[in-house]
Amino acid sequence: MPDVTPVPLSRMTTLRTGGTPARLIDAATTDELVTVLRDTWASGDEWLVLGGGSNLFVGDEPFDGTVVRVRTTGIEWMPSSRPGFVRVRVQAGHSWDDLCAYAVARGLAGMEAMSGIPGTVGAAPVQNIGAYGQEISQTLVEVELLDESTAEVSTVPASELGLGFRTSVFKQHYGSAPLRPAVILTVTFELAEVGHGEREVVGAQLRAALGLRPGEAVSLAWIRDHVLAVRRAKGMVLDDADPDTYSAGSFFQNAVVSPSFARTLPDECPRWPLAPDVDPVTIIPLAAYDGVVPAPASVESDVKVSAAWLIEHSGLRKGFKLPQSRAALSTKHALALTNRGGGTAEELAELARFIQGRVQSEFGLVLQPEPVLVGVEL
Numbered sequence: 001m002p003d004v005t006p007v008p009l010s011r012m013t014t015l016r017t018g019g020t021p022a023r024l025i026d027a028a029t030t031d032e033l034v035t036v037l038r039d040t041w042a043s044g045d046e047w048l049v050l051g052g053g054s055n056l057f058v059g060d061e062p063f064d065g066t067v068v069r070v071r072t073t074g075i076e077w078m079p080s081s082r083p084g085f086v087r088v089r090v091q092a093g094h095s096w097d098d099l100c101a102y103a104v105a106r107g108l109a110g111m112e113a114m115s116g117i118p119g120t121v122g123a124a125p126v127q128n129i130g131a132y133g134q135e136i137s138q139t140l141v142e143v144e145l146l147d148e149s150t151a152e153v154s155t156v157p158a159s160e161l162g163l164g165f166r167t168s169v170f171k172q173h174y175g176s177a178p179l180r181p182a183v184i185l186t187v188t189f190e191l192a193e194v195g196h197g198e199r200e201v202v203g204a205q206l207r208a209a210l211g212l213r214p215g216e217a218v219s220l221a222w223i224r225d226h227v228l229a230v231r232r233a234k235g236m237v238l239d240d241a242d243p244d245t246y247s248a249g250s251f252f253q254n255a256v257v258s259p260s261f262a263r264t265l266p267d268e269c270p271r272w273p274l275a276p277d278v279d280p281v282t283i284i285p286l287a288a289y290d291g292v293v294p295a296p297a298s299v300e301s302d303v304k305v306s307a308a309w310l311i312e313h314s315g316l317r318k319g320f321k322l323p324q325s326r327a328a329l330s331t332k333h334a335l336a337l338t339n340r341g342g343g344t345a346e347e348l349a350e351l352a353r354f355i356q357g358r359v360q361s362e363f364g365l366v367l368q369p370e371p372v373l374v375g376v377e378l
Ligand SMILES: Cc1cc2nc3c(=O)[nH]c(=O)nc-3n(C[C@H](O)[C@H](O)[C@H](O)COP(=O)(O)OP(=O)(O)OC[C@H]3O[C@@H](n4cnc5c(N)ncnc54)[C@H](O)[C@@H]3O)c2cc1C
Pocket: 014, 048, 049, 050, 051, 052, 053, 054, 055, 056, 070, 092, 117, 118, 119, 120, 121, 122, 123, 124, 126, 127, 128, 129, 130, 131, 170, 172, 182, 183, 184, 185, 235, 236, 237, 238, 245, 247, 248, 249, 250, 372
């Protein structure tokens, strides 16, 4: 097996915390990945599968188990039964942003707004990654995975993955276990062949982030370039030279609250309906169309409210840190907790608890962490 000399997880996670694992294995092919996982599960050892380490908050103690780093790469084209679409099947260890660049370069739409999200393709379904109203549930077809309970490989359609706002059946939420302990081997997406021309941008959130007017047309490459620039300005692309990126991205999730609770928050607090951010389309079966387009049903859905706004308006400014601590809020983005160099997991956890306390006493809700917590508690 491709064992490598264990190094601390702080060197393999973007938040730069984590003790040394007992065993570290790099799996460069799917066969290696399957074999090492089966062996590890048979041994009963604790295990952790690692992609780019960009959504993990790991404690300072040594990890008494096996860490398997997924290093498989490759993109395979497959036909789609939908005219104007193609499918791509991608190995789990492939870089997510390389895949976005690949799709844009070939005129394939569906992931351009998620350019610059760090990490691997195999980890992307774990929290149904998303940005600016686009998320992978919109293009994900199926995953091939290895279940811990059976040690068998199977193909599971997207509809069975419990994909929701930054969650899925694979995500270990704070204090929980994942509902389906499994390792994703490949991910298949269906993307629209739109080419390199300019098109109207779908999605109000994306248009707003890019400063586009409704109806304004741009190319996929333009969207990718501008998304990357906007993200860079917020410290949301990995950059060794920028300590604001020594983070796990957004540390707290935007809070999902009932419409009645949302009404108790100040009007200025940004909020969005939980439904996906696509421009409304009313589909009326031809047989039922009598020449009148009905008004949309007014069902009140849950509301997503801006955790960054809640943090800043609980009195904590960007760059905030506790005395003597090497953990601080990013100087560019109030949602990102950053390691300013040599900070321990405990220092970051202390800051996270402090923020949760301030937001709770000011607004009455407890912000939930977005990264997966391993060996650390809030
Ligand atoms: C600067 C920055 C910006 C970010 N911006 C965004 C953003 O805009 N939107 C967003 O959604 N996220 C964002 N993130 C979070 C993160 O990039 C994503 O969640 C990403 O998908 C994590 O990928 P990874 O390979 O680094 O996963 P890791 O951190 O290695 O793992 C995360 C979890 O997935 C599990 N896992 C990893 N690989 C597999 C696999 N093959 N099968 C099953 N489980 C697996 C791990 O065990 C762990 O529980 C950001 C992070 C950073 C640091």
